[in-house]
Amino acid sequence: MRLRSSWKFGLSVFLLGIGVFGCASRRQEATRVAVPIVDTPVPTVAPSTPTPTPPPTPLPTRPVGREEVKPRKGQAVGPVITHFGAARADGIPVTPVATEKGIPTYLTGAGAGFILVVEAKPGLAGHEVGRRVFAHVPDDPTVRPDLEIISNRPLGNGDPRVCDSRRPDIGGIPAAPSFAETQAITDAINDFACRFETHNDNESACTVNASGDFAFVNPETTQQFCMAVARAWEFPVGDTILTVRVRDVKGNPGPPKKLRIRRPAQPPSPRPGSVPSPTPAGPKPLPTRPE
Incomplete structure (x- = not known):
């Protein structure tokens, strides 16, 4: 009997303790006060002065043609020849030995082994210089290269076949009296022009300047054409007159220009009292083209 009373008393005390602690916990929760959040100021760094960006280098632009300029009789509006001359095999331009009636004369002892150089820039019409060195239709004499x-x-042997510039059927170049639009003259123009190579910028020129760097002969040039004179189309003994003109991309021809290649019957001999130049120990190395 006493044991049962003790058990009941202990249970009552336990339940009372739970109730007290529960009330205390709820009382503490009820008395909590929200603490305001205060932002901690963060130090700021003064902005740096912006560095001005240099303007981009403008890219070269193609010449803009003047459509209002039309060819008229006696006035060619196509490209202007900036240089028409000869250069040594190593690319060094040659000075003419004379100028007769406005035509420069270049002297050659062998008739071959040098370079013919044609340079041009846009003419009155302002269109870009054409670059074609071969444009041939057998039955249409109006189709021609830009050079x-x-x-x-x-x-050489004056072979009339068109562009027979490679072995085994290599041949010469026939003569032509003018730029008249006949099939024979157009064939001769193609036969001559197809042996040239085009050089579109200063760094790829076939000629070199006084410093030995590749460069156009005339700084105003925008297009260069070069041909190595081979034995198969060598110049004959005597005087030969070459005439050249260049078309723009619209087909407008420019004013013509001439030069004279003179090949004496005998190679020129040293003048009396002159001292021959010493023979170099080896060929002068050509400059390398930029990659």
Whole structure:
């Protein structure tokens, strides 16, 4: 009997303790006060002065043509020849030995082994210089390359086949009296022009300047054409007149220009009292083109 009373008393005390602690916990929760959040100021860094960005280098632009300029009789509006001359095999331009009636004369002892150089820039119409060195349709004499060059005498054997510039059927170049639009003259123009190579910028020129760097002969040039004179189309003994003109991309031809290649019957001999130049120990190395 006493044991049962003790058990009941202990249970009552336990339940009373739970109730007290529960009330205390709820009382503490009820008395909590929200603490305001205060932002901690963060130090700021003063903005740096912006560095001005240099303007981009403008890219070269193609010439803009003047459509209002039309060719008229006696006035060619196509490209202007900035240089028409000869250069040594190593690319060094040659000075003419004379100028007769406005035509420069270049002297050659062998008739071959040098370079013919044609340079041009946009003319009155302002269109870009054409670059085609071969444009041939057998039954249409109006189809021509942009480089139109003729000789008043046959070069080499004067073979009339068009562009026979490679072995085994290599041949010469026939003569042409003018730029008249006949099939024979157009064939001769193509036969001559197809042996040239085009050089579109200063760094790829076939000629070199006084410093030995590749460069156009005339700084105003925008397009260069070069041909190595081979034995198969060598110049004959005597005087040969070459005439050249260049078309723009619209087909407008520019004013023509001439030069004279003179090949004496005998190679020129040293003048009396002159001292021959010493023979170099080896060929001068050509400059390398930029990659």
